[in-house]
Amino acid sequence: MRVSRNFVIIGTSLLVFIIFLGLWALMPHRVIESSPPPAVTHDGELLRIRAGGPLDGRLTVEPIGTALTPHQVALPAQIIAAPGQTIDIHSPVVGRVASLHVQTGQHVQAGDSLATLYSGDLAQAWSDSRKAQSALTLARNAYRRAVGVLAAGGNAVKDMQSAQNDLKQAEAEAHRAQQRLQALGTNGDEGSQPLIAPFSGVVTAISTGVGQNVTDMTAALMTISNIDTVWVQASLPESLLPMLGTTMTLEAPFPGQTCSGPVTAQDPAFRTDTRRMNLYLRCNNPQERLHPGQFTTATLNITQKAQPLLPKTALLMDNDQISVFIEVAPKTYRRRYVTISYEEGDSVRILSGLTTGERVITHGAVLLNDY
Template structure:
């Protein structure tokens, strides 16, 4: 082969190698780009914003209070000689609790009886004198002045009889008051006095009896909450709130009886800015005890077409709340939202979302602003763990 032919062959081979390399390189770049594009689509799970009519409940922290809490005091003084109950017992109105030594009071009764008998006898004699002198006065046998003096004396002695009769009645009542009875149905506390203890009249607290059926549950609401309810009820608490209160106890279980509002304080507290309300709950099983805490739950309204999202779709950053929305072209968009009440495992959305939007519920941390998404849609039921 000539030198000229060899050069042509050499140039041809070089051209073919360059062309092939270019094809290979171009093919590799395209493949890499395609792989990168695939890798950039982040797999997430999302859910459509739920729209439904939703009952909105409002809760308050309440404390159980006795409707009647009576300090037991004696009207008379003396030593306790008998106890008919133990601390913590359930007692009933009129049930004997303590007996105070009544010997001196029985003596006072006997003395008062003797005094009234004596004064009654004196009055009887004077009344006879009055009758005699009145007959003599009719025949001018005695001056009218004498008759008037005896009539006046009889009136004074009659008044003395009435005073002595009142003293006797007081002595009888004092003796009766040595038996201390419960003024209400309820439960007696454990800080009762012991046998032999000396009690001073109207001074010594012998025990405290708290009524326990029904009971009050006391709670407070803010000024804004109060105004909202008052407006809803056209100047008073609406019936759906006032007469349909539920109680959730500290163990999370709902109390079986419905309560109703009985008392509303005369005004807002100067220190807390809240108003105190007392609701009455039946307590036939004596389950509720004074001092217990519970949540008072009231159905506020039924929100028509409320927007709900799962709690797991929400991220809290400082004082702001965010969700990640899937856009129409499957991109991630961080969105600040305003939330309302918790409804089960969902949040009520007040602002920031519309009914036709989708929010990410799984893979939120991977979905950065503007990133492409590979979306799997979930139904709301899929977020609720299956019951065993």
């Protein structure tokens, strides 16, 4: 009887234990996990990326290249007439416009008649010339007679000298009168004054008409421009002056034609109204496709020495300084401060801090910036 009771107690205990284990297995348990190693570890100035970590594979590392291309600057530009190839036509005398022989946009050749004026001043110039020629003829004959009489012994030396003096004065007056006619540009017609084209070109403006009285000789009657050769004028801002070099080229695209070549000339001083310095490029225009006043955006190419070139995505701002991360070993990087120069599209030139061939994080460097 005692043995049976012991078996019952033991069986009951086992049953309770089994039920307890089953209930324990059914209860939720909190699993204590160990923290993973850090993604980045510090080793002095070095940053080491854990293999297989969240940053592994997200950083792009590339070697530094060298830029041999010139630095390019975009400048506003326009076509202007070549210096000395645009002139205003003025009347050398007062008078009245008798006829116009040209119209705006017309091509003229050197020596062509542009207009004709009637002028009293011209008539006076012709009268002075005829008087001078007549006085010269009389003085020349008187001098010859004085020389002949002196040779025959019938005249004093002073009479010959007086006649010689009169001759020299008459020659000077005749020369002056002739020079005045040449200065007026007369073609030999005593009653009219032609306006002659000084060179071949295009009549760009006319500001007179038939019957107009010309009383102001400083007022332009018309304008002629020769556009066989034009200049491209590019405006350089004052802030870009330090970029100028000794070797520069300009490239200016226009519809149907592109002008390019070395900078022909530049202004010696800035324009006070725009604070810009003008650079000039001579451009041949035989087909006259280019016209003064056309605008474009010119590219100024400034020759540079070989410099490291980096994408802008590699640059980081650190306390007002610019830095990059260089690779010193696989998955190991060090911060390096650099000095940049010009921007070249999506890249920048490096003045100091890096050398060609070093490996730099070009994409994803911002992920390390806070470590």
